[in-house]
Amino acid sequence: MLLISCPWCGPRDETEYxxxxxxxxxxxxNPADLTDEQWxxxxxxxxxxxxxxxERWMHSIGCRRWxxxxxxxxxxxxxxxxxxxxxxxxxxxxxxxx
Amino acid sequence: MAEREPTxxxxxxPAALRTSPLAHLEERMRAAAVTxxxxxxxxxxxxxxxxxxxxxxxxxxxxxxGKALGAPLPGQCGTTxxxxxxxxxxxxxxxxxxLSQADATAVTAELRExxxxxxxxxxxxxxxxxxxxxxGPSARQVLEKGCPLDLHPRAFGPGRAVSTTVGPxxxxxxxxDDAPTYRLLPRSSFSGYLARWxxxxxxxxxxxxxx
Numbered sequence: 117m118l119l120i121s122c123p124w125c126g127p128r129d130e131t132e133y134x135x136x137x138x139x140x141x142x143x144x145x146n147p148a149d150l151t152d153e154q155w156x157x158x159x160x161x162x163x164x165x166x167x168x169x170x171e172r173w174m175h176s177i178g179c180r181r182w183x184x185x186x187x188x189x190x191x192x193x194x195x196x197x198x199x200x201x202x203x204x205x206x207x208x209x210x211x212x213x214x
Numbered sequence: 215m216a217e218r219e220p221t222x223x224x225x226x227x228p229a230a231l232r233t234s235p236l237a238h239l240e241e242r243m244r245a246a247a248v249t250x251x252x253x254x255x256x257x258x259x260x261x262x263x264x265x266x267x268x269x270x271x272x273x274x275x276x277x278x279x280g281k282a283l284g285a286p287l288p289g290q291c292g293t294t295x296x297x298x299x300x301x302x303x304x305x306x307x308x309x310x311x312x313l314s315q316a317d318a319t320a321v322t323a324e325l326r327e328x329x330x331x332x333x334x335x336x337x338x339x340x341x342x343x344x345x346x347x348x349x350g351p352s353a354r355q356v357l358e359k360g361c362p363l364d365l366h367p368r369a370f371g372p373g374r375a376v377s378t379t380v381g382p383x384x385x386x387x388x389x390x391d392d393a394p395t396y397r398l399l400p401r402s403s404f405s406g407y408l409a410r411w412x413x414x415x416x417x418x419x420x421x422x423x424x425x
Binding site: 124125128132178179180181 | 291292305306307309362363376377378379384
């Protein structure tokens with residue numbers, strides 16, 4: 117079970133949250149100009165890194181707010197969480213880039 | 215159940231026809247009460263006025279609403295403010311639930327007037343949830359069987375209220391006093407399950423403590 121810190125409510129169990137996929141995927145500026153391939157890329161293609169991954173979560177049982185979480189996909193460690201209007205925090209890379 | 219058939223009383227209005235979501239479990243909840251040093255009791259407190267309030271807490275409208283309620287809106291998760299018949303519970307950074315003993319129409323009108331058309335909303339949601347009251351020396355242990363929160367008094371004292379889960383049911387959990395007495399506010403449609411869950415969780419306190 118993950119222990120995720122909601123920026124508004126503090127640490128709560130994973131069961132109180134709803135997962136929302138990769139964070140920081142911008143909506144295309146001119147969707148009409150996209151080819152089918154580019155549109156498919158935007159809609160379906162997501163990063164799958166091993167290591168820190170920024171993803172969206174929603175505190176569905178609590179304050180019902182969306183926010184971002186930086187989670188290590190290899191260890192499941194929740195590194196940090198931040199609000200949608202905050203930039204992705206820089207992490208100190210103790211062991212270099214994993 | 216012919217004796218429960220509602221009869222129209224011309225003077226009392228529609229309120230006299232209301233049936234609480236847990237009316238059918240009233241007997242079972244009363245029978246499940248445990249007395250003594252390990253006592254715990256469960257009752258329903260139906261028909262509380264609840265008004266959902268959404269407004270920017272930094273705005274003047276929030277100040278006006280705070281004045282109308284007689285207490286400022288709580289600004290932090292888990293906090294409540296109380297004044298007269300009203301208790302305001304924090305639901306989100308721009309969302310509150312006003313619990314009140316006063317009439318729902320009056321409270322809604324009063325808050326809507328204080329909002330004065332500013333961005334926000336005031337909605338009467340009295341029928342959305344019902345209130346279960348769980349009290350007694352063993353109440354915390356009963357809740358700890360199914361609530362992931364830290365309910366120790368130093369972390370969750372009187373006047374705290376948070377949205378969480380008890381068993382699989384999402385509830386607004388509010389600690390009223392140090393008895394301890396808790397109020398659980400589940401959605402009405404989940405309340406029957408939650409009441410049965412709590413009755414089952416309370417049953418072990420009837421017997422002696424197992425070392």
